[in-house]
Amino acid sequence: MKRLAAVVMGLALFGSFGKAMAAAPADTLAEVKKKGVLVAGVKDSLPPFGYVDEKSREIVGYDVDFVKAIAKKLGVKVELKPVTSASRMPQLTEGNIDIIAATMTKNPERAKQIGFSHTYFATGQKFITVKGKVKSLKDLEGKKIGTAKGSTSEQNVKAALPTATVLSFDDYPQAFLALQQGKVQAVTTDEAILAGILAKAPNKAKFEIPNVQISNEPYGLGMRKDDAKFIAFVNKTILEMEKSGEAKKIFEKWFGKGTDFQLKRTFKIVADK
Known part of the structure; x- marks a missing residue:
């Protein structure tokens, strides 16, 4: 009887694990286009990267504008999900979000677990x-x-x-x-x-x-590690944003003259080596 219970429990755990694994699509680029929505994990209390605007009650910020630009290029809508520094990677790997845009520093330890875009902000x-x-x-x-x-x-x-x-x-x-x-x-x-x-x-x-x-x-946009097509698409998009001046425009909007921060943009978005 104990052995039967153990087998049943094992199957239940495997089933739960299988559902969690199934939640993360193998090809995010294709899946996002299919469902028409890009789900992004962003901060909601960290101006000017991601925070709730008092007037609109919507999450806005530097990171949000990058996500919106990527979604526009894909021809889909954006759904923003608040994440913390501790929750963002689990949310991604479990398939609850498609991309992390949440002041996330790129480092070798994290790169073993998820994929990163080129650096889109440096501090x-x-x-x-x-x-x-x-x-x-x-x-x-x-x-x-x-x-x-x-x-x-x-x-x-x-x-x-x-x-x-x-x-x-x-x-x-x-x-x-x-x-x-x-x-x-x-x-x-x-x-x-x-x-x-x-x-x-x-x-x-x-x-x-x-x-x-x-x-x-150096901040990177986080994606699932083996999602090569989506990572390539995001990298191509943000490089185009740099070339067109859109990336600099977003920086000036949130950090430039006329803002509370007045930081100087000391970086450009380039292909990481």
Whole structure:
């Protein structure tokens, strides 16, 4: 009887596994065209990459505009699904989304699990601190530092500051709230994200982003690893966006003059070697 129960349980587990595997199409490009919708995993609380606009109540941002451009090229609609740094890769591999456009740094570890587009945004990891408190990395030794779970920022800061206590939150706004409450002495992630958080803070004059950088962070659009046709299509599309000036236009819209961030575009989208 026990043996029969074990067999039944095994078949049930296999069935569940099979459904999860079946949820991820073998050819996303063909499947997206067939269903007429591109499902994208994006951030929904991280200006200006992905956040809910107060007036329209829709998710907007730099990452969203890239997804919309890809969908337009495909001739399909876009469905946006909010993801976190920790949930985005599982959502992709389980077939719940077709593409990740969520401030995702390309690195060798992740590249073993999923496929990446060419770099469509480049930044570096820095910190938000109370103004005047941090002049060098040494000033953060032994301190409590907030970041997001499942991010490369979490790994990088542990390597750069082994004596620090790293507290990981569900997202960066929560980490910044901890800084405001004095529970951490710094928040760390990519400079562009930090600039977005600080720009929206009502008490932003109390904080700053010191010129202390611990890594380079190239962002890629994430797709399933063996989905070669879709990856090639996305790469071709974003290279065309660079050539036409559309990619630069999107950057200026979200980061350029007239925005709260006023970052300079120091990169171009090129074919990765």
